[in-house]
Each structure stands twice: as structure tokens, then as C-alpha cells.
């Protein structure tokens with residue numbers, strides 16, 4: 109990999125710090141433009157470090173007011189300031205000393221939303237990964253754990269609320285209309301978990317009694333008047349706390365747990381100790397304004413942040429290369445929680461769709477990196493779906509390999525052995541090995557080798573000997589792996605499905621280690637013989653998606669159709685159906701490109717028809733089956749020389765055909781499905797809405813009955829139905845009068861609700877076709893658009909570049925230029941969000957020539973911009989390398 113900046117940080121360069129910070133006393137005197145931060149650090153030189161070794165503290169965009177050691181001001185030759193911090197070279201002979209630093213910062217000017225910033229007139233912090241250094245000079249690295257005491261002082265009227273981590277130990281009034289509060293957090297923590305919030309919000313309160321009897325006060329802070337909309341978040345929090353006790357034995361460890369919702373936030377939410385800060389779209393919900401997906405997201409993210417209290421906070425990361433230690437594990441935990449709260453197979457299918465949509469393309473493109481990277485130049489760019497989602501898959505594979513019981517023992521050991529530590533992936537793996545005796549050396553390659561492994565499969569049935577042979581060959585192609593690729597340990601869950609649909613038994617197996625229903629693929633090639641298989645089976649592979657790999661089974665459409673009907677694993681059934689549909693969609697795309705007529709296969713339509721009419725299947729599952737692979741899914745499968753217009757046309761025609769064939773049943777089912785009234789956000793009702801709204805889209809395809817969608821829209825008593833109907837209108841009939849009317853009704857109804865207006869922006873950004881760019885440009889100039897609000901930018905520009913393949917990839921390349929210009933503009937305000945935005949172009953090389961040439965030109969011209977942030981530069985350099 110080539111980097112021009114040469115500032116890469118390497119895992120192999122990790123060294124423990126020369127100094128520790130035993131205790132931090134912070135005092136904030138809040139002011140919109142001139143906040144003073146006084147930090148008193150109890151420093152300790154580490155054992156074995158030479159007396160006088162320079163102390164280098166991180167700092168970013170700080171104004172140093174004063175600095176003193178043991179109460180004596182440092183003279184100017186005692187330290188050296190740089191753009192990255194301060195180096196102190198006159199240190200006392202004692203190994204312990206206090207360092208007092210006063211800095212001045214301007215929260216109002218902080219548009220990066222890292223460090224201390226303003227949101228809706230309030231003060232808020234974000235410190236992960238390296239935001240604390242924008243507040244004061246510090247050893248801003250996750251292996252420096254310290255006990256924080258924080259005094260906050262501010263105006264009593266404008267900031268009545270003064271919050272930080274831990275417990276409030278003192279508060280009171282001051283002169284000049286000001287007041288103060290003191291917070292003490294007894295748990296040593298790294299600076300990235302520090303948080304402060306000061307402002308004026310309303311609160312929803314509840315209580316939780318932990319299983320050992322600790323009474324915990326729960327508080328969720330939201331804008332005044334919106335307290336009732338935090339009820340679902342509170343309910344999710346209580347369920348998470350209970351679940352973590354029951355399933356992981358993890359109990360909460362402070363007397364108070366607070367969540368603050370803010371509308372300007374770079375990410376989803378942040379797990380600061382005892383004081384989570386949330387993007388308000390993942391807190392606020394009611395039937396009128398939140399979709400079922402919003403409810404599910406809130407439940408998942410509330411759980412995720414809460415679960416970090418043990419996996420992230422009590423046990424944190426030694427360095428940022430270990431990010432997946434807390435994120436992969438915590439995502440795995442929140443997935444399991446949601447699966448327990450909802451339908452496990454439906455949840456698993458959604459996870460795998462997400463993994464394929466985001467992580468697989470990342471792993472196949474220029475931004476690929478191992479789950480545990482070995483180098484970075486900007487850590488913000490490594491909060492990726494590889495670290496999070498693939499990291500979670502790796503944890504899931506641990507469980508598949510060592511079994512439920514083994515997993516439990518390993519996690520118990522991990523909590524016991526590493527509580528209070530800043531740990532590494534090696535520590536984590538060691539717990540699995542020590543608790544179960546398993547040898548996980550080969551398995552640990554999952555953390556080190558980028559790229560999605562592929563399994564090629566051939567099968568053969570020898571009738572005379574009742575022997576079923578499975579040949580499996582693994583391979584790994586990656587754009588970033590150089591040198592030798594080593595074979596991985598891949599757990600493949602399987603079943604031998606007999607003609608009646610039941611799993612067949614076998615009397616013996618050779619050629620691979622097969623335990624229970626898992627084949628352990630470890631060699632480049634396996635020839636596996638199952639003996640005593642009485643009938644010819646169809647093999648079902650990768651049940652439950654037991655490993656994040658791609659798989660090419662050599663099999664006929666009829667076998668896929670058979671599995672789609674009979675596999676006893678619901679995930680595998682869906683997978684077989686998707687593979688069947690994918691073959692069709694690829695063929696159709698090919699036909700469109702070569703000017704041939706597109707035909708949908710009767711077999712696919714028949715299966716979809718059967719699923720649609722099968723009332724023993726969950727509605728949510730039926731809806732997932734009826735949605736077919738997306739345009740992006742098809743593009744990914746095709747892999748190169750992609751023409752998004754051809755994909756769109758092919759997919760539309762196949763869907764139109766299917767909808768017409770099944771019309772009568774679609775209409776009958778639509779009429780019959782009755783979601784509960786009044787609205788309940790539970791998974792069952794959500795599934796019914798999802799099926800009904802998917803069917804609505806298909807009926808409108810078949811009939812062109814825009815009226816029906818308009819009626820669905822105006823009759824809706826909840827946001828799911830309203831937003832889904834609006835999508836059907838906008839995406840299928842963008843020019844219809846009904847659509848214009850619905851869009852305007854929606855806008856007028858929710859103009860004062862930013863979270864809902866984001867949906868209005870997103871839906872319009874995704875209207876396919878050549879006119880999309882002008883529409884998006886227009887919207888970006890409207891008064892209600894703001895470049896400073898990440899949610900709004902993501903809703904409009906993110907949805908356009910990621911969710912509108914035909915509009916964004918317009919053949920004349922203007923979409924690429926627009927995104928690059930938008931990135932440049934945003935980079936001056938918020939580099940972290942700008943860098944994420946431009947990752948939408950990571951797969952540019954896969955486009956057909958004309959488009960990829962335009963994309964390259966746009967990317968190069970962005971790279972030549974004079975003042976690029978490290979964030980955007982890093983993404984661009986890797987994208988173009």
C-alpha cells in the first residue's frame with residue numbers, strides 16, 4: 109500500500125506508555141466561545157523508565173493558557189508545542205508529580221463534532237477515538253486508564269443540566285447566575301470514554317434493580333416535550349440490562365445510568381461510562397413518527413451501547429488496532445439480544461443481507477483491511493463494517509467451533525481474567541483456548557487476513573456404495589493481501605437433505621473433521637466421504653450462514669428450488685431462493701445488455717407464489733423472500749464491467765412479471781392482512797406491515813394503480829405504512845400527481861421534525877433515473893438542508909450515492925462529480941463524515957469503462973484539492989492505489 113503522507117501508525121510499533129495517569133481532576137468553566145478547561149493530572153513514571161524521559165501529551169486545536177508541574181509554572185523552554193500536542197522535557201526527579209494544564213477551547217467553532225461542541229444550544233462531547241485531545245492535553249490512548257473527577261460550571265438558566273460520568277457528588281449555586289456540579293467516576297477509564305453534557309433537556313426516568321440488589325436510576329434526556337417518545341428506548345434499556353444479567357452474567361456497576369439524545373452526532377451512539385450519548389434518531393420513537401425499522405434500530409443500539417459497559421468499558425482495548433475486541437463482540441451480543449427479542453431467522457437474514465451489502469464490497473475493494481488492521485493513518489476511517497460486522501461474525505464462529513457451553517466458559521473467563529484491563533485480541537483468543545482446550549491458532553487468521561474466502565463445492569453420489577462425496581476447495585482473493593495466503597479454518601454448518609426434505613443420517617465420514625452438523629474446513633482442499641447415505645441427498649451448506657464466505661456450489665436450478673422448498677433451516681431456504689433469483693437476475697441483465705427479451709423463469713415465480721400463500725411462514729420471512737436481491741446485490745455478483753441501467757431494467761422486468769403472475773393472490777393477501785390497531789411495534793405486527801407493504805409495491809408494479817398507494821398513504825395510522833407508501837409512489841411513479849401531493853403532505857406535516865424530514869430527503873434521493881441528480885442538487889440548496897448536520901447529509905447525499913444506483917451512476921459521470929464536490933465542501937466542516945461519504949465510490953473499478961473513467965477523473969480531481977483532511981486523503985489514496 110502506498111501512502112503519500114507517510115504518517116501510518118503500525119501495530120508492531122505499539123509500546124506501553126512511559127507515564128501513567130492515576131487520577132484526573134477536570135474543571136470546565138463553560139462558555140459558548142471560550143470554555144476554560146483546567147486539568148490536574150496525577151502523573152506517575154512507569155517502572156523502568158529513565159528519570160527525565162520526555163512526556164509527550166496529545167493535543168489538537170488547543171490554546172494553552174498555562175502549564176505547571178507540582179504547582180510551579182513551566183518556563184517556555186520546559187516544553188515544546190506542536191500541531192499534535194506538547195512535549196515536556198523538564199521533569200522532576202520524583203516518579204510521581206502533578207501536572208496542571210489550563211486550555212481554552214471554542215465549542216461553537218467545533219463543527220467536526222469531536223471534542224466539546226455545541227448542539228441545539230447545548231454543550232456535548234464526543235471523545236472516541238481521539239476527541240479528548242481536543243479538550244485538553246492528555247495521554248489520549250486507550251491503555252491509559254484513570255479515575256476521573258469532573259467539575260462543571262455554567263450558566264444556571266441556559267445550562268440547568270450539568271452531566272458527566274459516574275455519580276454526582278456535589279452541586280450548588282454560584283455567583284453571577286452560574287452553578288456547578290461535581291461528578292466522580294470510581295471506575296478507571298480511558299479518555300475516550302469521558303463525556304460531558306450541559307444544557308436544557310427534559311428527562312424520562314425509571315429504575316432497575318440488578319440481580320444482586322443494586323438500585324439503579326435510569327434517565328433518558330431528550331428535548332423538552334419529547335419525553336414520551338423516549339419510552340421505547342427506556343423499555344429497550346431495561347430489557348437489555350436484564351438480558352445481559354441472564355445470558356452473560358453481566359451486572360450494571362453504578363447507581364445511575366444516563367442517556368442523552370442529541371441531533372448533531374457523527375455516528376449512531378457512544379458508550380461513555382454511565383452517560384451514553386445518542387444520535388436522537390436512535391432514541392425517539394412513537395407510531396406517528398417512527399418506522400418499524402426505527403424501533404428495531406433503537407432496541408439494537410440501546411442494547412449495543414449498554415452492553416459495552418462490560419465489553420468495551422470494564423474491559424477496554426489496549427490500542428485502536430484492537431477495536432474489534434470491543435466492537436465485534438458487542439455487535440455479536442446485540443445481534444443475539446435482538447434475535448431473542450424478535451424472530452431469530454428473520455434477524456439472521458437481515459444481518460446477512462447487511463453484511464453482503466456493506467462488508468463484502470469493502471472486503472473485495474481497495475479499502476479492504478483485516479478485522480484487526482495492522483496499520484492506519486486515520487483511525488476514524490476504521491469504524492467499518494469489517495471491524496464491526498465481520499468482527500461479529502468471527503465471534504459467532506468461535507461459538508460454532510467451541511459450542512454453546514464452551515462459549516459461555518470462555519466469556520466467563522474473559523470477564524474474570526481481564527476485568528479492568530486494556531486487552532488484546534490475543535487475550536481474547538487465549539480465553540477460548542484455556543476454557544475449552546481448543547487449538548485456535550489457524551482460526552485466528554480470521555483477524556489477520558483481509559478478503560472474503562470462497563468455497564468451491566462439488567458433490568457426487570455413489571448409489572452402489574451409498575457414499576456421498578463432497579469436494580470443498582477454499583481460496584482467498586483480496587486486493588490488499590500480498591504474499592502468501594494461508595488456508596483458514598472455516599466452520600460450515602450443513603445437512604444432507606433427502607428427497608422427503610428430512611436430513612439424512614450417515615454411518616461414517618472421512619476426509620474432514622465433522623462434528624455434529626459442522627464440517628471444519630481447514631485444508632485448501634477436502635474430499636469428504638459420507639458413508640451409509642441411503643438415498644441421494646441435496647447438500648445444504650452454510651446453514652445459518654455459519655461463516656462469512658462466498659460459496660459456489662455446482663448445482664442445478666432444480667436443486668436450489670428443492671432447498672428453497674424443503675430445507676429445514678429457514679436461513680438456508682431463503683438463501684437457496686435468493687441464489688435461484690440471482691441466477692435469473694444475472695441472466696436477465698445479460699439479456700438486457702445484448703438487446704434480448706427478458707424472461708422470468710416459471711420455477712422462480714411458482715416458488716414465490718407458494719411462499720406468498722404459505723400462511724405457516726412468518727409474514728416477515730415471506731416479505732424478505734418477495735423482495736428479491738437488490739440492484740446492488742446484483743452488481744456485486746456480476747463483479748466487473750457493471751452497467752447499473754441494465755441491472756435496473758432487468759430487475760424491474762423480472763419483478764413486473766412476477767407481480768403480474770401472482771396478482772390475484774397478491775391482492776387477496778393484501779386485503780386479508782390486518783396489522784393490529786392501535787399500532788404495536790412488536791416484531792409480529794412489524795412483520796405483517798412489512799409483508800403488506802411489500803405486496804403493495806408489487807401490486808402497483810403489476811397494475812400501475814397509483815391510487816392504491818395514495819390511499820395506503822392517506823389511510824396510514826403509523827410511519828411505517830406512510831413512509832413505505834410514499835416510497836412506492838416516489839420510486840414507481842415519480843411524475844404522478846398523487847406522488848407530488850403525498851410528498852407535499854408529508855413535508856407539511858413533519859417540517860418541524862428533523863428525524864422524519866430525513867426520510868423525506870432520503871426517499872427523494874433514491875428516485876431512480878437520470879433526473880435524480882438535479883433533484884438532489886435542488887434539495888441540497890433548500891433552506892431545510894444543512895451541511896452541518898450529519899443526519900441530513902447522510903439522508904440526502906448518502907442515500908443518493910449508496911441507495912440510487914442508476915441516478916448516482918449516470919452514464920455522463922455527473923453523479924461522481926457531484927459527490928466529490930459535496931465531499932470537498934463537507935471536508936471543510938466535518939472531515940469524519942466527509943470521509944465516510946466518499947467511500948461510496950470504493951467500487952469504482954468494477955464499473956463499465958465509460959463510467960469508471962469518469963469516476964477516476966472525479967476522484968483524482970478531489971485528491972488534487974489543496975486543503976484535504978487526513979480523513980478524506982486517506983480514503984482517496986487507498987481508493988486510488
Ligand code: PHE
Nearest residue numbers: 236237375377378379413491
Ligand atoms: N463506539 C461507538 C459504538 O459503536 C461508535 C462511535 C465511534 C461513536 C466513534 C462515536 C465515535 O458503539
Ligand code: ZN
Nearest residue numbers: 412416435438
Ligand atoms: Zn460499539
